[in-house]
Amino acid sequence: MVITEKNIISFTIKTHTMTELSISSDNAKAAEESKSLPPKSDFSEWYNELLRIAEIMDVRYPVKGLYVWNPFGFSIRSRVYSIMRELLDNTGHLEAMFPLLIPEHEFMKEAEHIKGFEDEVYWVTHGGTDPLDVKLALRPTSETAIYPMYKLWVRSHADLPLLIYQIVNTFRYETKHTRPLIRLREITSFKEAHTVHATWDDAAAQVGVATRIYQEFYHRLAVPTVVSKRPDWDKFPGADYTMAVDALMPDGKTLQVGTAHHLGDNFANTFDIRYEDTNGEQVLAHQTCYGVSERSIAALISIHGDNKGLVLPPEVAPVQVVIIPIVFGEDKTVITAVNEVSDTLKQSGLRVVVDDSDARPGAKYYKWEMKGVPVRIEIGPRDLKNNSAVVALRNGGKTSVPIDGILAGINKAFTDIHDSLFETAARELNDRIRLCTDLDEVRDYIQTGIARIAWCGERDCGLEMEEIVGAGILGEPEDPALGKGDGLCPICGKPTDIVVLMARTY
Ligand code: 5CA
Numbered sequence: 370m371v372i373t374e375k376n377i378i379s380f381t382i383k384t385h386t387m388t389e390l391s392i393s394s395d396n397a398k399a400a401e402e403s404k405s406l407p408p409k410s411d412f413s414e415w416y417n418e419l420l421r422i423a424e425i426m427d428v429r430y431p432v433k434g435l436y437v438w439n440p441f442g443f444s445i446r447s448r449v450y451s452i453m454r455e456l457l458d459n460t461g462h463l464e465a466m467f468p469l470l471i472p473e474h475e476f477m478k479e480a481e482h483i484k485g486f487e488d489e490v491y492w493v494t495h496g497g498t499d500p501l502d503v504k505l506a507l508r509p510t511s512e513t514a515i516y517p518m519y520k521l522w523v524r525s526h527a528d529l530p531l532l533i534y535q536i537v538n539t540f541r542y543e544t545k546h547t548r549p550l551i552r553l554r555e556i557t558s559f560k561e562a563h564t565v566h567a568t569w570d571d572a573a574a575q576v577g578v579a580t581r582i583y584q585e586f587y588h589r590l591a592v593p594t595v596v597s598k599r600p601d602w603d604k605f606p607g608a609d610y611t612m613a614v615d616a617l618m619p620d621g622k623t624l625q626v627g628t629a630h631h632l633g634d635n636f637a638n639t640f641d642i643r644y645e646d647t648n649g650e651q652v653l654a655h656q657t658c659y660g661v662s663e664r665s666i667a668a669l670i671s672i673h674g675d676n677k678g679l680v681l682p683p684e685v686a687p688v689q690v691v692i693i694p695i696v697f698g699e700d701k702t703v704i705t706a707v708n709e710v711s712d713t714l715k716q717s718g719l720r721v722v723v724d725d726s727d728a729r730p731g732a733k734y735y736k737w738e739m740k741g742v743p744v745r746i747e748i749g750p751r752d753l754k755n756n757s758a759v760v761a762l763r764n765g766g767k768t769s770v771p772i773d774g775i776l777a778g779i780n781k782a783f784t785d786i787h788d789s790l791f792e793t794a795a796r797e798l799n800d801r802i803r804l805c806t807d808l809d810e811v812r813d814y815i816q817t818g819i820a821r822i823a824w825c826g827e828r829d830c831g832l833e834m835e836e837i838v839g840a841g842i843l844g845e846p847e848d849p850a851l852g853k854g855d856g857l858c859p860i861c862g863k864p865t866d867i868v869v870l871m872a873r874t875y
């Protein structure tokens with residue numbers, strides 16, 4: 370092979386990280402493709418095309434409901450899940466890992482749980498050509514894998530509380546329309562926590578801790594959420610009650626992005642999980658479980674993205690800063706300055722790419738905007754004369770920053786970007802929650818957002834409200850500013866101070 374300058378360049382690119390590699394595709398092609406991103410107002414098309422063009426997921430895998438994480442998408446996922454791990458580890462949770470396969474006799478122990486999941490379970494029935502003695506379920510969630518072990522692990526009140534989580538893949542034979550990151554048959558990023566407590570009240574307090582952890586998690590992703598108590602008919606199979614965390618998607622539908630379930634002593638009863646209390650008595654334990662999936666990434670991408678592509682909060686962006694040298698002719702001073710700035714930022718742990726390819730600046734902007742890079746730095750001869758650089762934020766705005774203070778400038782930009790993304794999304798959510806006085810109004814309003822409406826709390830009235838509106842009751846919001854108010858139940862006319870949320874849901 371003849372060694373040309375081009376070969377050398379491509380060789381050096383190959384020694385870079387996976388992220389840099391996957392995004393080093395041809396600029397002209399990237400610019401061309403970005404033009405084909407449909408407007409965000411056409412949300413469903415925009416979403417699917419964004420996943421493809423920004424290289425988040427490849428949906429061409431030949432099994433329905435199973436998708437492939439591209440390296441760039443996976444890099445976002447890793448950072449998002451690092452935040453989750455950090456929050457759980459800092460609140461006393463321990464990470465563990467349980468088997469994927471659950472024997473039929475364990476899976477079939479809890480009646481409500483079976484009813485809820487039996488239509489969704491994939492079964493392994495053969496080992497090679499031999500039929501198995503005991504059928505094995507691919508976990509749709511892991512209560513029945515974990516709790517037989519908890520029976521062995523929990524001995525005394527001193528073992529409690531027990532707070533364990535795992536991040537695994539789970540399988541659900543979903544019959545509703547499958548969608549990447551939103552409704553999968555193989556959920557690849559299922560974070561499930563399973564806790565054991567002495568009393569019902571201790572478990573209830575843990576459900577509160579869980580929803581606060583989730584709100585904090587979503588805040589780090591700059592995604593505002595609403596927490597509500599699901600109506601009884603929509604709770605987790607086998608739970609006493611379910612608290613849910615919902616995000617509002619751009620098309621006005623809500624996405625359930627996390628749930629925390631109070632399991633009472635239901636599973637403890639079934640799996641015989643008991644502890645010796647201070648009086649030496651054997652007492653049934655109380656439990657909770659709570660979960661989040663890659664829906665968190667669907668919300669992150671959908672809520673912040675725009676017509677030009679991804680917009681990512683700096684903490685989870687695979688590339689945080691792209692530096693574009695503006696060079697004319699043979700002058701090397703700009704390149705030298707660019708490399709110095711790049712080194713300074715990298716030494717502080719920032720994820721930086723210098724795009725010194727010979728594509729036009731416009732093509733470079735397209736490419737890195739599509740990838741959601743939060744900050745673009747441009748340095749040209751004129752900037753150098755002033756000892757400054759132009760700093761452009763992906764979510765809008767440009768400033769000039771002195772090169773001497775570049776690190777402080779970029780760190781401040783990161784904070785500003787995160788705060789502004791959150792504030793914009795929170796305002797949007799706020800503006801799209803409306804108090805309605807009758808069900809006709811609810812039916813109209815849910816085309817746009819989330820409706821608030823009085824409800825007496827009776828099951829029959831709630832089910833009829835859902836029937837009339839053609840959408841679900843999310844539940845009574847935890848925040849009293851949303852969940853309380855004086856009104857009349859739209860079905861039975863009884864006065865009530867309960868207000869519930871109704872929305873079209875994914
Ligand atoms: N064992 C409990 C807590 S981990 C459990 O399984 N709860 S769950 O069924 O509500 O699932 C937890 C969360 O996973 C849901 O709130 C939802 O955000 C997400 N999820 C559920 N099914 C899917 C699916 N098919 N695809 C993507 N995410 C899903």
Ligand code: ZN
Nearest residue numbers: 825830858861
């Ligand atoms: Zn009523």
